[in-house]
Amino acid sequence: MKLIILDRDGVINHDSDLYIKSPEEWKPLPGSxxxxxxxxxxxxxxxxxxxQSGxxxxxxxxxxxxxxxxxxxxAVSQAGGRIDAIFFCPHTSTDKCSCxxxxxxxxxxIAQRYNVDLAGVPAIGDSLRDLQAAQAVGAQPILVLTGKGQKTHADPNLPPGTPVFPDLAAAVASLTK
Structure with missing residues (x-):
């Protein structure tokens, strides 16, 4: 099974410092x-x-x-695609959850639900925390420069060897050639 893990805000859709709080505010990024x-x-x-701490x-x-x-x-379905599952954390940073x-x-x-080892599984995100979570389970962190990606790219804590792409479309193109 080929599995890929995508962050949502800043990878699939436009991000907002004020949170995406309604379906009307959810707008896909070009090409995603x-x-x-x-x-x-x-x-x-x-x-x-x-x-989703909102x-x-x-x-x-x-x-x-x-x-x-x-x-x-x-929207993904209308484009001819499928999202197999959505995992989300509704907690705030003060909740001290594990998710x-x-x-x-x-x-x-995700590993338990799909009964897979996540070693090497591509995990695409725009923030350092996305990449760190991927790295913690042996997945392959991939950074996109959309959303918070430009700021993350400049972070000295960026996991070494993390592939960087301008956006999700470019990252996916590299995986499906």
């Missing part, structure tokens, strides 16, 4: 939907793994998060 469609067509299982902060409720994810899944990236809890849950 087609990139996921390409992954699907090449036989990849696409899993989204996202911190729930824990009371900025939106679970029904709203589900509606945002429904919009994303429909909020950079902790690897969601990645471990």
């Amino acid at each position: 939907l087609d990139a996921i469609a390409r992954l699907t067509q090449w036989g990849w299982r696409v899993v989204v793994c996202t911190n 729930v824990g902060r009371g900025l939106f409720v679970m029904d709203t998060l589900n509606a945002i994810h429904d919009k994303m899944v429909r 909020r990236k950079p902790k690897p809890g969601m990645f471990l849950e």
Whole structure:
């Protein structure tokens, strides 16, 4: 099984420092939907793994998060792709949970759900915490320069040898050539 793990905000859709709080605010990044469609067509299982502390902060409720994810899944489907699962952490950093990236809890849950070793599995993110969570389970962190990616690229804590791409479409193109 070919598995790939994608962060959501800043990788698939535009990010906002004020959080994506409604389906109307969810806007795909150029090329991201087609990139996921390409992954699907090449036989990849696409899993989204996202911190969503807006729930824990009371900025939106679970029904709203589900509606945002429904919009994303429909948009990907209309482009000819599929998202196999969405894993999310609704907690804030003060909750001290094990699932909020950079902790690897969601990645471990993905490994358990799919009964796979995540060693070498591509994990695409735009923030340092995405890459650190991937690295903690032996997955292959990949940085995209969309979202917070430019800032992350300049971070001295960037895991050594992390491949860097301008966006999800470029990263996917390198995996499906």
